[in-house]
Amino acid sequence: MMMEMANGGGTEKTVENGWNTGSGALGLEQAGRFNRKAVKVEEAQQRVLAAADGLRLGSELVPLRASGGRRLAQTIEASSDWPPFARSGLDGYAVRAADIAGASPEQPAELRVIDSVAAGGLALAAVQKGTAVRIMTGAAVPEGADAVVMLEQTADAMLADGSPAVLIKRAGTASQNIAPRGEEFRRGSALAVPGTLVRPGHVALLGTFGYAEVAVHKRPRVAVFATGSELLPVEAPLAPGQIRDSNSCMVAAMIEQSGAEPVLCGSLPDEPAAVAAALASAWADADLIVTTGGVSVGDFDVMSDIFRSIKNGSETNRQNRLFRDNSFPPDGHISNTARASAEGNEARTASDEAASRVLFDRVAMRPGSPTSAAVIGGKLLFALSGNPGACFVGFELFVRPALLRIQGVKEALPRTVRAQLHTAVDKPSPHDRFVRTRLISRSDGCLLADPLAFTKSSMMASIADAEGLAVIPSGSKGAEAGEIIEVILIP
Structure with a gap:
C-alpha cells in the first residue's frame, strides 16, 4: 500500500514494505529509490548528535560587549568573593x-x-559604642558596625558640645540591611x-568579575541550498509553474537563531551532477550544509541520488563518486580555497573516506519522512x-x-512539555x-x-503562529481531545 502527499517539489510517499514492485530497468530504479529503511526520530537524533560530537570547531576570544548570544567555551569562575x-x-x-x-x-x-562614607570610599573611623557612621547604598560597612538603619527611621540631632548626632527611632538587629562578603558568590565558584548561552x-x-574577553565556541558556518x-529568487516576479524560494531564508533565520552563520548559496536545478558540484564547492568554506527539496522518490529528486551515491560509495569503501568527479563547477569559476580543497580530495586518507556515511535517508515521522x-x-x-x-x-x-551540540550544548535536543x-x-x-x-495556559x-489549521506539509500559513509541535503517536485513530500528549517547544 502506498500513501502519497503532495508537496512543493514532487511527492512524499510511503511504501509500507519498503519496496515498490516493478519489472525491468524501471523496477530496479524504483527499488533503489524506495528501499530506504525508516529509523525512529529518537534514533535519528542520537545519530546526529553522535556525529556532531566530532565536529567541534574550537573556541575564540571575543570582547565582553560582543559575547551576548554566543556559547561559552569554558567554565567561568568568580575571581573574588561577591560582594568583595x-x-x-x-x-x-x-x-x-x-x-x-x-x-x-x-x-x-x-x-x-x-564619619560619613559613600560608595567607593572607606570610613576613616571604626564604629564604637555610642557612635554611628552616615553610609550610602553600596558603601563598605565600617569596622565595628554590624547593622545599618535606614534613613527614614532616623532624625538629625546635635549633642551638647555641638557635634552632629542621629536619633534612631526603631530597634534593630545584627546584620540588618547588610550584604555580607561572599553572599552571592565565593571565589572560584x-x-x-x-x-551556556550568554544572556545579558x-x-x-x-x-563584575573582570572578564574583558570571553572564550566562546566558534560559530558554525552553514551553507544553505534549495x-x-x-x-x-525571492525578488523575482512569479512565472507560470514556478514558485519563490522561501525555504532558504526561513532556514537561514533558524540557523541564526541557533547561534550559527548561514551562507545562502541560492537554488540548484534538478540535475545530480550540478548539485554535487555545487555542494563540493561549498564544502571548503562550510562546516555544515543544509539543502531543501529533492529528497523524496520522484524522478527529479536529486538529493535522493546524492545520498544513494554516498551510501554506495560507503558500501564499497570508496568516497562517493559524485563528489569526487564534480569538484569543480561546470563553468570553471571556483574560489582559491575551494580549488585547493577540491585538488586535495584525491589525497584524502582512508580514515577520511571511512568517515563518510549516510546517517539515515528516511525517518519514521510525518511530515518529512524523506529527511536525510x-x-x-x-x-x-x-x-x-x-x-x-x-x-x-x-x-x-x-x-x-546538531548546531547546538557543535557549540558545546550538552542538552541539545528540543525542550518538551506535557499538555492536554x-x-x-x-x-x-x-x-x-x-x-x-x-x-494555551488555563487558569x-x-x-x-x-x-493550528493549515498544517499539511506543503502549507506554510501556520508556521509563523506555531509555538510547539504536538507529538501525535502513530496508530489508526490519531489522538482524541483531552488526551495528554508531548509537545516540542519551538524557540
Whole structure:
C-alpha cells in the first residue's frame, strides 16, 4: 500500500514494505529509490548528535560587549568573593545593634555621628559604642558596625558640645540591611559552564568579575541550498509553474537563531551532477550544509541520488563518486580555497573516506519522512524536505540539535512539555506526527495544545503562529481531545 502527499517539489510517499514492485530497468530504479529503511526520530537524533560530537570547531576570544548570544567555551569562575566586602543595602547609618536594641519613636537612641562614607570610599573611623557612621547604598560597612538603619527611621540631632548626632527611632538587629562578603558568590565558584548561552545577565556577571574577553565556541558556518528547477529568487516576479524560494531564508533565520552563520548559496536545478558540484564547492568554506527539496522518490529528486551515491560509495569503501568527479563547477569559476580543497580530495586518507556515511535517508515521522543526513569528510550534510512545513519540522528535530551540540550544548535536543490536546487530531498515520500547535495556559494551571489549521506539509500559513509541535503517536485513530500528549517547544 502506498500513501502519497503532495508537496512543493514532487511527492512524499510511503511504501509500507519498503519496496515498490516493478519489472525491468524501471523496477530496479524504483527499488533503489524506495528501499530506504525508516529509523525512529529518537534514533535519528542520537545519530546526529553522535556525529556532531566530532565536529567541534574550537573556541575564540571575543570582547565582553560582543559575547551576548554566543556559547561559552569554558567554565567561568568568580575571581573574588561577591560582594568583595560587607556593604550597605541602603542609605542610612551604620551602627552597633546593641546600641539600638531598645530604640523606639518615644525613646530614640542618640548616637554621635563620627564619619560619613559613600560608595567607593572607606570610613576613616571604626564604629564604637555610642557612635554611628552616615553610609550610602553600596558603601563598605565600617569596622565595628554590624547593622545599618535606614534613613527614614532616623532624625538629625546635635549633642551638647555641638557635634552632629542621629536619633534612631526603631530597634534593630545584627546584620540588618547588610550584604555580607561572599553572599552571592565565593571565589572560584562556577558562574556558567561550557555551552551556556550568554544572556545579558551573564554579561553583567562577567563584567563584575573582570572578564574583558570571553572564550566562546566558534560559530558554525552553514551553507544553505534549495533544489528545484521550479524555484525563483525571492525578488523575482512569479512565472507560470514556478514558485519563490522561501525555504532558504526561513532556514537561514533558524540557523541564526541557533547561534550559527548561514551562507545562502541560492537554488540548484534538478540535475545530480550540478548539485554535487555545487555542494563540493561549498564544502571548503562550510562546516555544515543544509539543502531543501529533492529528497523524496520522484524522478527529479536529486538529493535522493546524492545520498544513494554516498551510501554506495560507503558500501564499497570508496568516497562517493559524485563528489569526487564534480569538484569543480561546470563553468570553471571556483574560489582559491575551494580549488585547493577540491585538488586535495584525491589525497584524502582512508580514515577520511571511512568517515563518510549516510546517517539515515528516511525517518519514521510525518511530515518529512524523506529527511536525510550524512557525514562527508567529517562534516554534516542535511537534506530537508522542500515542503515548508516538513522543512521546518526537520530543522527543529535534527539540524538545530546538531548546531547546538557543535557549540558545546550538552542538552541539545528540543525542550518538551506535557499538555492536554484541545481538539482532536483524528488522522491516522503509520508514523508519529508532529503537528504545529499553539499553547494555551488555563487558569487552573493546565497547559492546552491547540492544533493550528493549515498544517499539511506543503502549507506554510501556520508556521509563523506555531509555538510547539504536538507529538501525535502513530496508530489508526490519531489522538482524541483531552488526551495528554508531548509537545516540542519551538524557540
